[in-house]
Amino acid sequence: MDIEDLAARIEAGERRALARAITLVESGRADHREQATALLDRLRGGGREGLRIGLSGTPGVGKSTFIEAFGMMLTAQGLKVAVLAVDPSSARSGGSILGDKTRMERLSRDRNAFIRPSPAQAQLGGVARRTREAIGLCEAAGFDVILIETVGVGQSETMVADMSDLFLLLLAPAGGDELQGVKRGIMESADIILVNKADGELKSAATRTCADYAGALRLLRKRPQDPEGFPKALTVSALEEAGLAKAWQEMLALVGWRREAGQFDARRSEQARHWFEAEVREGLLARLRQEPVRGAMAALAQRVEQGDLSPARAAEEILQTYLRGFAGKGS
Amino acid sequence: MDIEDLAARIEAGERRALARAITLVESGRADHREQATALLDRLRGGGREGLRIGLSGTPGVGKSTFIEAFGMMLTAQGLKVAVLAVDPSSARSGGSILGDKTRMERLSRDRNAFIRPSPAQAQLGGVARRTREAIGLCEAAGFDVILIETVGVGQSETMVADMSDLFLLLLAPAGGDELQGVKRGIMESADIILVNKADGELKSAATRTCADYAGALRLLRKRPQDPEGFPKALTVSALEEAGLAKAWQEMLALVGWRREAGQFDARRSEQARHWFEAEVREGLLARLRQEPVRGAMAALAQRVEQGDLSPARAAEEILQTYLRGFAGKGS
Numbered sequence: 001m002d003i004e005d006l007a008a009r010i011e012a013g014e015r016r017a018l019a020r021a022i023t024l025v026e027s028g029r030a031d032h033r034e035q036a037t038a039l040l041d042r043l044r045g046g047g048r049e050g051l052r053i054g055l056s057g058t059p060g061v062g063k064s065t066f067i068e069a070f071g072m073m074l075t076a077q078g079l080k081v082a083v084l085a086v087d088p089s090s091a092r093s094g095g096s097i098l099g100d101k102t103r104m105e106r107l108s109r110d111r112n113a114f115i116r117p118s119p120a121q122a123q124l125g126g127v128a129r130r131t132r133e134a135i136g137l138c139e140a141a142g143f144d145v146i147l148i149e150t151v152g153v154g155q156s157e158t159m160v161a162d163m164s165d166l167f168l169l170l171l172a173p174a175g176g177d178e179l180q181g182v183k184r185g186i187m188e189s190a191d192i193i194l195v196n197k198a199d200g201e202l203k204s205a206a207t208r209t210c211a212d213y214a215g216a217l218r219l220l221r222k223r224p225q226d227p228e229g230f231p232k233a234l235t236v237s238a239l240e241e242a243g244l245a246k247a248w249q250e251m252l253a254l255v256g257w258r259r260e261a262g263q264f265d266a267r268r269s270e271q272a273r274h275w276f277e278a279e280v281r282e283g284l285l286a287r288l289r290q291e292p293v294r295g296a297m298a299a300l301a302q303r304v305e306q307g308d309l310s311p312a313r314a315a316e317e318i319l320q321t322y323l324r325g326f327a328g329k330g331s
Numbered sequence: 332m333d334i335e336d337l338a339a340r341i342e343a344g345e346r347r348a349l350a351r352a353i354t355l356v357e358s359g360r361a362d363h364r365e366q367a368t369a370l371l372d373r374l375r376g377g378g379r380e381g382l383r384i385g386l387s388g389t390p391g392v393g394k395s396t397f398i399e400a401f402g403m404m405l406t407a408q409g410l411k412v413a414v415l416a417v418d419p420s421s422a423r424s425g426g427s428i429l430g431d432k433t434r435m436e437r438l439s440r441d442r443n444a445f446i447r448p449s450p451a452q453a454q455l456g457g458v459a460r461r462t463r464e465a466i467g468l469c470e471a472a473g474f475d476v477i478l479i480e481t482v483g484v485g486q487s488e489t490m491v492a493d494m495s496d497l498f499l500l501l502l503a504p505a506g507g508d509e510l511q512g513v514k515r516g517i518m519e520s521a522d523i524i525l526v527n528k529a530d531g532e533l534k535s536a537a538t539r540t541c542a543d544y545a546g547a548l549r550l551l552r553k554r555p556q557d558p559e560g561f562p563k564a565l566t567v568s569a570l571e572e573a574g575l576a577k578a579w580q581e582m583l584a585l586v587g588w589r590r591e592a593g594q595f596d597a598r599r600s601e602q603a604r605h606w607f608e609a610e611v612r613e614g615l616l617a618r619l620r621q622e623p624v625r626g627a628m629a630a631l632a633q634r635v636e637q638g639d640l641s642p643a644r645a646a647e648e649i650l651q652t653y654l655r656g657f658a659g660k661g662s
Contacts, residue, residue: 037643044641133643269636276635279646280628284615287654297611304607305600310375312368312464315610323618 001035007042010141013080015114018141025133026119028126040133043140050082050139051255054164055149056157056186061172062196064103066238067147071104073244074145075112082138083107086131086150086160087118114143128159129282132275135163161189163271165264166251169193171213173205188220191231192250198235198243210235225267227257293322332366338373341472344411346445349472356464357450359457371464374471381413381470382586385495386480387488387517392503393527395434397569398478402435404575405476406443413469414438417462417481417491418449445474459490460613463606466494492520494602496595497582500524502544504536519551522562523581529566529574541566556598558588624653 001024009017025036057063071081083104107113119130131148138146148164150156161167169190187193193213198206213233220231234250236243258264287293300314332355340348356367388394402412414435438444450461462479469477479495481487492498500521518524524544529537544564551562565581567574589595618624631645 037641037647040641041644129643269638272635272638272642273632276632276642276645277628279642280619280649281616283646283650284619284654285612288611288615297608301604301607304603307600307603310368310371311603311607311610312460313372314607315614316368318611319614323615 003035003038003042007039007140010043010137011046013142015141018114018137019116021137022116022130022134025137026130036133040136043136046140048139048142050135050143050146051251052135052146052148052163052165053251054160054167055147055170056160056168057149057151057170057196059151061170062238063149063151063170066170066194066196066236067149068104068107069238069241070244070248071107071113071147072110073241073248075107075110078112079144080112080114080142081107081110081145081147082114082116082141082143083147083149084116084131084134084138085118086127086148086156114138114141126282127156128163129279131160132163157186158189161186162274165258165267166191166255168251171195171209173197173202173209174212187216188223191226191254192247193217193231193233194243194247195233195235196238199237199240203237206235206237225258225261225263227254227261230254287322293318296321334366334369334373338370338471341374341468342377344473346472349445349468350447352468353447353461353465356468357461367464371467374467377471379470379473381466381474381477382582383466383477383479383494383496384582385491385498386478386501387482387491387499388480388501388527389482392501393569394480394482394501397501397525397527397567398480399435399438400569400572401575401579402438402444402478403441404572404579406438406441409443410475411443411445411473412438412441413445413447413472413474413477415447415462415465415469415477415479416449417458417479417487445469445472457613458487459494460610462491463494488517489520492517493605496589496598497522497586499582502526502540504528504533504540505543518547519554522557522585523578524548524562524564525574525578526564526566527569530568530571534568537566537568556589556592556594558585558592561585618653624649627652 006017006021010021021036021039024032024039027033027036055063055067057066067083071083074081104115108115116134119127135146135148148160150160167189169186169192171193173195193210195206195210195213198210210233217231217233223231232250234243234247236247238244255264258267288297297318300309300317303309304311304314337348337352341352352367352370355363355370358364358367386394386398388397398414402414405412435446439446447465450458466477466479479491481491498520500517500523502524504526524541526537526541526544529541541564548562548564554562563581565574565578567578569575586595589598619628628649631640631648634640635642635645
């Protein structure tokens with residue numbers, strides 16, 4: 001593969017080249033990994049930077065409808081919008097159950113939009129790397145806004161929040177005054193809560209739910225990365241395309257404040273460091289899945305299961321046999 | 332330290348020797364670790380096995396009162412009872428806020444009981460190892476029942492469930508018909524749910540809550556490790572010492588069934604294998620916190636933060652510099 005050619009075509013905004021590059025970073029093959037790293041290195045420093053917006057919402061809140069309406073609004077303003085999906089559950093089904101493009105038909109036909117479904121990978125660590133790298137590729141391709149959406153299963157919300165400049169939580173109107181069992185940790189990482197379906201019969205419920213969340217957000221400790229009034233809760237109607245411009249305005253206000261305060265760059269630096277550390281950990285643990293360690297572990301595991309060997313002793317055996325030299329640089 | 336002497340005194344049931352051995356397995360020092368592994372090896376195969384009961388309950392459900400009453404009932408039957416606390420939050424406060432012995436005054440004076448507060452360790456991995464090893468020590472010391480209690484913060488419930496033969500969830504009566512936001516995963520790992528405070532004014536609320544949980548449990552898929560009727564929900568009153576004998580009877584019935592069906596041993600084998608694998612991972616990652624890797628990572632992290640180097644490239648540099656030889660056995 002001609003990395004230089006691929007890089008040039010990505011920078012020229014060729015969507016097929018971008019799609020191909022993302023497939024490359026998703027690959028588990030060692031030679032592909034080398035090419036991917038070379039490509040990412042080549043594209044670094046191009047100076048192009050998009051706004052990375054994380055978006056979480058459980059099935060049923062109208063996430064696809066929201067992304068489509070929000071994305072169309074942005075492309076109508078001349079912005080280029082990329083949508084990356086992170087769905088850990090797709091590892092089981094071998095891909096999203098509904099193709100993401102079918103879900104967002106209008107947006108997928110928009111020349112200023114690029115939609116990439118979730119890859120079918122078993123490990124969240126792998127999904128995280130692929131997504132972070134795909135973000136970098138989209139930025140190099142000149143996308144202004146990168147929406148990273150997740151269904152919010154397990155750790156995926158935290159993961160997406162950790163790679164975004166802004167994190168949005170999309171919710172549906174709740175019945176009565178109960179909050180929808182949103183995990184506290186997620187509430188705390190949300191910058192803006194959007195209560196969708198503020199239309200028709202659900203409009204008043206949406207307004208009430210929004211007020212409930214606004215109240216709950218006020219109870220949280222103010223974060224240093226927020227100006228007065230943030231995090232905040234807003235109502236939107238993806239269906240009627242209402243409240244979207246207001247939401248975008250709030251996002252820009254928050255980002256503007258953070259840039260001014262130096263928080264924007266500080267957050268990106270911190271994210272890059274975390275990413276580096278996670279990559280080292282992942283790379284290290286990956287060795288355990290390779291031969292000969294893999295086979296040796298399986299054999300010892302059997303003896304541990306049979307009670308012939310204590311878990312601690314068996315672990316020591318693996319570490320001493322295969323880790324000589326590690327952390328000693330040849331010692 | 333004379334490991335042979337310590338082992339003999341543990342096997343003779345000396346509580347001070349047991350306490351000293353647990354301190355040894357809690358230590359982070361490399362020489363202590365070696366001694367601990369030697370001690371655990373020496374004590375293996377003694378053929379003594381206790382029943383490992385995990386117990387989770389948030390503050391306020393009456394966990395200490397329950398453990399005291401339940402423990403006293405068991406010691407009155409001539410059983411030896413050890414209580415190990417797992418409180419991840421104690422890492423911050425440097426130990427449990429209330430000393431566990433103060434919490435269970437009567438039980439702590441009981442000659443057939445042994446109570447060990449949570450160690451002050453930052454990492455859940457470390458707490459897990461210490462607790463698993465402490466269980467082994469208690470069994471070698473002839474304890475019949477080992478209660479492993481946790482406040483159920485973060486991952487600690489799952490961790491405790493993973494090292495127990497039986498897992499109990501202690502809950503307080505709920506107001507109205509709402510379930511208490513118990514995480515689904517925890518419900519699914521509970522063998523018996525105990526609704527405490529079924530006394531005085533709260534008695535009818537406890538009965539109602541118990542019925543709610545019994546209903547919720549029926550909605551869960553039947554697990555292969557359960558006989559008909561399990562998992563189940565029961566009311567207890569630790570204060571009035573009511574329902575405890577019934578609860579114990581149910582625990583014994585479940586354990587008896589699992590032994591019969593081969594599930595008991597199968598679960599222990601599986602737990603041992605998981606423990607082994609976790610130890611290898613932990614041991615591997617521990618190398619990153621040692622020099623010279625630690626220093627090299629800090630230096631690279633700085634370049635990554637400044638944007639001089641991509642996270643992926645920096646990670647590769649660490650892995651290639653320090654992992655030569657690993658997984659190649661000298662290559």
